[in-house]
Amino acid sequence: xxxxxxxxxxxxxxxxxxxxxxxxxxxxxxxxxxxxxxxxxxxxxxxxxxxxxxxxxxxxxxxxxxxxxxxxxxxxxxxxxxxxxxxxxxxxxxxxxxxxxxxxxxxxxxxxxxxxxxxx
Numbered sequence: 244x245x246x247x248x249x250x251x252x253x254x255x256x257x258x259x260x261x262x263x264x265x266x267x268x269x270x271x272x273x274x275x276x277x278x279x280x281x282x283x284x285x286x287x288x289x290x291x292x293x294x295x296x297x298x299x300x301x302x303x304x305x306x307x308x309x310x311x312x313x314x315x316x317x318x319x320x321x322x323x324x325x326x327x328x329x330x331x332x333x334x335x336x337x338x339x340x341x342x343x344x345x346x347x348x349x350x351x352x353x354x355x356x357x358x359x360x361x362x363x
Contacts, residue, residue, distance in 0.1 A: 330337035
């Protein structure tokens with residue numbers, strides 16, 4: 244049996260199943276049930292979004308995250324200034340540290356990529 248014949252046979256079987264009233268009714272009921280479940284889930288989410296307590300909790304978390312981000316930016320700016328100052332005062336040490344960091348990063352990169360290529 245060729246692929247085309249097999250596909251035609253499967254298509255005929257599927258059409259027969261769809262023409263069966265009990266089967267069609269069962270499929271329709273299942274689809275309605277799933278749509279109802281989805282609608283209920285959307286209603287729950289909408290209710291939670293309108294709840295003042297939930298909204299306040301979310302706004303508080305957002306405010307805390309914003310404060311942490313501002314602090315992290317300030318810390319980064321301060322550390323960056325320290326690194327630049329150190330590099331200006333000790334250019335040879337800064338160059339050696341940067342080169343060593345590059346070597347370590349390259350070695351780690353190669354180690355992880357070799358392990359991935361073996362698994363393929």
